[in-house]
Amino acid sequence: MNPDALSAALLAVITPLAEGRRDGAASDLTVADLPLERPKNREHGDWASNAALKLAKKLGVNPREFAAEVAAGLAQVDGVASVEVAGPGFINIRLDAAAAGSLAKTIVDAGTAFGSSTALGDQVINLEFVSANPTGPIHIGGTRWAAVGDALARILASQGASVTREYYFNDHGAQIDRFARSLVAAAEGRPAPEDGYGGAYIADIAARVSDAYDGDIAALDADAKQEAFRELGVGFMFDEIKQSLHEFGVDFDVYFHENDLHASGAVTRAVDRLRELGHIYEADGAIWLRSTEFGDDKDRVVIKSDGKPAYISGDLAYYLDKRERGFNRCIIMLGADHHGYVKRLMAMCAAFGDEPYVNLQILIGQMVNLLREGQPVRMSKRAGTVVTLEDLVEAVGVDAARYALTRSSADSNLDIDLDILQKRTNDNPVFYVQYAHARTHNVGRNAAAAGVERSVFAPETLTHETESALLGALQEFPRTVAFAAEVREPHRIARYLEELAGLYHRWYDNCRVIPLGDDPIEPVHQTRLWLNDATGQVLRNGLTLLGVGAPERM
Incomplete structure (x- = not known):
């Protein structure tokens, strides 16, 4: 019996009991009013509900007495x-073995769809993440957002949301100018400017620009040379960024150029919209957003007194552009140094008439530290000053890198021990989970060789305590995915998979799928094969949501 069926049964029992207690008290009850949870202590049963406690005041009843009536009906x-x-x-509920075990067949029959739903079908989501400046390789912080962002996109889509992955391509501003000056200096054999960029990649990009330029780039005057290196250099750098992300399993649907906001008049349109709404005023020769009316700590200059757009102008234009493209949820993933931006961005959202933290959601990611032999890894072979995506992948591979970056809350600092991630032992969490999945396939292969097939399904035979625990965890997968989508936290999937892997390994040690010696094949063996394959399916579905491979052999 799945939780939806049990919730429906609970509603069917409670509705007639509630009728007549107080007028209309039961007329609007739904399954959402009757929560079911897995007890922390399995000795308390398979499911627990506090429905009687929740409804007691509304119905004017003693909660324990009402719970007894519900229990009798259930x-x-x-x-x-x-x-x-x-x-x-x-109310503690225990299912019979057949009802509990029926889940194994449900999972196998559902296949890749198990854990999916249409609950978020009304959400059209623009998920913006990474968005690193095209001035160098992606550093380890951006790599964390690549892994977490792509996993979040997969999780949201699994719950029915329409998700667009978007990369905000910052090709406008002072950092791009410094990048171009650094390229020119490298091409001319000079040291990088004091405020410029170093690392071997700068010399590589500079050489590519010189080779690709149609003409003698060295003969250009300073301004023309700067522009040539800017245009070509940014293009080459961004091509490398996109290729690195692709090899990391992350591809974007939209690459949005910041420069387009300023060239297309989008900033003017955003200011005009806010002026129509009464939230723009002029003072000291500048144009201001009256953001304090929406919770900001001060009003923000949008257009400076010299006529140039302030930084927030791009945010205004970009947010309005997203909303006009039809997105009703705009999720932006920002680095640890952007906490101060949240309040002003939410004020901006409210100024446009939207609901902060609903139409606009901000996720903040914290720092990542790589450790080797207990010491921080700080330098890149190529970038010179920071550790990059390529450094991490070279050290541990894509699967281990993605898993390590998604298994902890993004809003907490993360230490990654490269020595552990390179081990093929249970100390390595990605190995632990992938090995459990590979083991399910090995069991399947050995079962086939021994003549054990899924031709019989007798769920009432799944009575061992490890089978009950394993079924209980499998039942939780859809809820875990739904909650991870709701709170935007992919790490909940990883932690669930580690728990499931542990329960599977314990079941494997206690319950045989293949009979001993010449013992006959019995329904319990065939049914355990269903349970084995169901576990493999859930492990595979979960790893897929994280963008991590599910090997069949290890």
Whole structure:
């Protein structure tokens, strides 16, 4: 019996019991009002509900007495083995083995769809992440956002949302100018400017620009040379960034150029819209957004007194552009140094008439530290000053890198021990989970060789305590994915998979799929093969959501 069926049964029992207690008290009840949870202590049953406690005041009843009435009704439902009332009115439900074990076939039959839903079908999401400046290779912080952002996109899409991955391409501003000056200096054999960029990649890009330029780039005057290196250099650098991300398993649907906002008049349109809404005023020769009315700590200059756009002008134009493209959820993933931007961005959202933290959501990622032999890894072979995506992948591979970056809350600092990630032991979390998946396939291969097939399904035979625990964890996968999507936290999938892998390994040690010696093949063996394959499917589905491979052999 799945939780949806049990919730429906709970509603069917409670509705007639609630009727007549107070007028209209049960007329609007839905399954959402009747929560089910997995008890932390499995001895308390398969499921628990605090529905009686939640409804007691509304119905004017004693919660424990009402819980006893509900328990009596639930005990008559097919598939329910027993129901107990605990404490002030908690309802603990235990399913019979057949009802609990039926999940194994449900998962195998659902295949890749198990864990998916259409709950977020009304959300059209623009998910902007990485968006590193095209002035150098992606550093380890951007790499974390690549892994987390892509996993989040997969999770949201699995729940029915329409998701567009977007990269905000910063090709406008002072950093690009410094990048171009650094390229020119490298081409001319000079040291990088004091505020410029170093590293071997600068010399590589400079040489490519010189080779690609149609003409004698050295003969250009300073301004023309600067522009040539800027245009070609940014293009080459960004091509490298996109290729690195692609090899990391991350591809974007849209690459949005910041320069287009200023060239297309989008900033003027955003200011005009806000002026129509009454949130723009002029003072000291500048144009201001009255953002303090929406929770900001001060009003923001949008157009400076010299007529040049302030930094926030691009944010205004970009947000409005996203909304006009039809996105009703704009999620932006920012680095640890952007905490101060959240309040002003939410004020901007409200000024446009939208709901902060709903139409606009900001996720903040913290720092990543790589360790080798207990010491921080600080330098890149190529970038010179920072550790890059390529450095991490070269050290541990794509799967281990992506898994390590997604298994912890993005809003917490992360230390990654490269020595552990290179081990093929249970100390390495990605190996632990992938090995569990490979083991399910090995069991399947050995079962086939021994003549054990999924021709019989007898869920009532799955009575071992490790089978109950494993089924309980498998049941939680859809809810785990749904919650990870709701709170925008992919790490919940990784931690779930590690727990599931542990339960599977314990089940493997205790329950045989293949009979011993000459013992006959019995329904329990065939049914355990269903459970084995169901576990493999869920592990595979979960790893896929994280963008991590699920090998069949290790």
